[in-house]
Amino acid sequence: MNQQLLGLFVIGLAAGGFGALLGVGGGLIIVPALTLLAGLSLHAAIGTSLVCICASSAASAAVYLRRGRVELPVAVELQFFSVAGAVVAGLVAGWIPATPLYFVFAVLLIVVAAQMWPRVEAGWLQRRLALVRARNAVARGVSVGAGLLSGLLGVGGGILNTPVLHLVLGMRFERATATSSYMIGMTAAAGALVYLVRGDIRPGWVTAAMVGTLAGAVPAALGGHRLDARWLRMAFAGLLAFVAYQMVRRGLTEL
């Protein structure tokens, strides 16, 4: 039992560190690691990941709010749409068997890995978003999508929120990431409550992973600027591709 808790702490540590260094939610690492390494069911891993995202978001958003970087009117408006998506996805996820979710998660990992690869100057999604005209409608639609993604797969949705705030709504990048940090906390909380009420989350596991996430995120946020971002992104993209392969293998064995 203690060994398993230590394992969860280490998984959280890696997820928090990478998440803070690269500005992505730790869910991309936590969910596969909990299923593939710690042996949790996919639904339990998703619920645990959502609680960890709540914790890391609360820590970072508190700093951003104090510095006045969060665009609250925009955040509250889009938050409504992403929370609606997260609640629907959380409720539906209980009825969906885990096997298809492995494949959906693998596709998401591959898309993010492609976006992370340093040679890609601006991702396909980002270039398309920059051209759209019905900005508010697109932002609301993408927010619903981010919520669905969060509730269904246990990720924060920041990979969609930040490009939308920056490229579609024209927010400065640092304000977009700060606003996204605030938004993903509420989105993850809405999904996590559904998983918590349904009994998919074990508090002991959550606490170990959550403490690890916070312990990894703080030093990474403080000292991350000293590392070479190009190599870091390449290593992370490679890791995501490998995890995607493992998720597909796991899905195939459960067919």
Next chain:
Amino acid sequence: MAAGALLCVGLGLAALAWESSAAALGEQLLALATGLVVLAPLVSLVGLTLGALKSHRRLALLGLATLVVTLVGMGLAR
């Protein structure tokens, strides 16, 4: 916001006392910690909604709607 957090701790402790015969205290405390972490963004939104009631009516309504959607989701999950 601080008052909201204190209210959450109070409610959590009340629930803990009520259910203390069911499971070990350590597990209950971990459950309480998990619940508080998940409730933190909601408490922040409650504070924001209350603060916006006078001057930013639309913002307050959106905050309230978000809270309602969250609570309805919780209710349906039961």
